[in-house]
Amino acid sequence: MTRFGSDATARPGPCMELFGCCGDELPTLRDLSQQAVAHALACALADVTAHAPPGAVTDDASSGASGAVTGNGPWPVAVDGTAGNGHDTLFLARLVGARGLVHAFDVQPRALARTAERLASAGLEERVVLHGRGHEELAAALVAPRAAPLSMPVGEGAWPPRVTTAMFNLGFLPGSDRSVTTRSETTLAALKALLPLMAPGGVISLHVYAGHPGGADEAAALDRHLAELDWDRWQVARYEFANKPRNPERLLLVLRLPDPA
Numbered sequence: 001m002t003r004f005g006s007d008a009t010a011r012p013g014p015c016m017e018l019f020g021c022c023g024d025e026l027p028t029l030r031d032l033s034q035q036a037v038a039h040a041l042a043c044a045l046a047d048v049t050a051h052a053p054p055g056a057v058t059d060d061a062s063s064g065a066s067g068a069v070t071g072n073g074p075w076p077v078a079v080d081g082t083a084g085n086g087h088d089t090l091f092l093a094r095l096v097g098a099r100g101l102v103h104a105f106d107v108q109p110r111a112l113a114r115t116a117e118r119l120a121s122a123g124l125e126e127r128v129v130l131h132g133r134g135h136e137e138l139a140a141a142l143v144a145p146r147a148a149p150l151s152m153p154v155g156e157g158a159w160p161p162r163v164t165t166a167m168f169n170l171g172f173l174p175g176s177d178r179s180v181t182t183r184s185e186t187t188l189a190a191l192k193a194l195l196p197l198m199a200p201g202g203v204i205s206l207h208v209y210a211g212h213p214g215g216a217d218e219a220a221a222l223d224r225h226l227a228e229l230d231w232d233r234w235q236v237a238r239y240e241f242a243n244k245p246r247n248p249e250r251l252l253l254v255l256r257l258p259d260p261a
């Protein structure tokens with residue numbers, strides 16, 4: 001969990017607070033992912049605040065969730081491409097702000113049920129649309145005019161929505177059917193659909209586990225596709241431990257650069 005996520009106006013530098021206080025370990029890939037995602041959302045919320053009328057910004061310290069800001073948007077839209085047990089969905093829901101929106105996808109009903117439960121316990125279910133379909137259908141789900149219930153706050157930003165951040169935690173769901181894993185074709189389809197929807201300054205985080213059948217292919221396919229992105233519009237970084245003996249994992253962070261002035 002980010003240490004600055006409850007402050008909607010914070011614009012932390014990317015190097016802040018990554019290391020444990022005793023210096024006994026490096027940041028995990030999950031730490032790096034959350035830091036990058038939280039930073040993108042904090043910047044997007046700061047823009048909402050900047051456009052808010054005077055006196056419209058309030059502090060929501062009681063709930064621990066950010067975003068008790070009343071402004072004219074556009075409010076952040078976030079995507080959790082693999083809802084699983086709902087940890088990342090909840091992380092995003094806490095940070096998108098009161099009128100922001102998270103689209104969370106999973107193909108397993110059990111995963112969606114767990115995610116719904118987790119959100120309900122935190123009282124944040126209204127910030128999330130759960131999609132019981134594959135992330136490869138992301139474009140249809142987000143761009144279709146009826147992507148969200150009419151009660152959802154979808155009308156405040158650009159249309160089609162500009163996505164501030166997206167998280168993909170690939171592989172299989174721990175404690176569940178290990179034969180249901182993400183796959184190269186569908187992960188790439190989701191990524192290709194997502195790239196044109198990303199807002200300038202937006203970040204995609206892909207946590208890739210190569211240890212399951214098909215995992216190495218998926219990692220290689222992502223590397224190939226991301227390596228071809230135009231350096232003037234995108235920055236792509238890959239993080240991994242060089243000597244981790246088991247369960248190889250890596251983190252890919254994709255930043256949509258701001259449009260040239």
Ligand SMILES: C[S@@+](CC[C@H](N)C(=O)[O-])C[C@H]1O[C@@H](n2cnc3c(N)ncnc32)[C@H](O)[C@@H]1O
Binds near residue numbers: 089105136180182
């Ligand atoms: C590693 S788990 C995700 C963990 C999750 N982010 C969390 O916070 O608990 C991977 C998930 O991806 C889901 N999945 C597999 N193929 C998918 C697809 N095509 N679209 C969306 N989700 C998919 C699996 O059902 C599984 O729940």
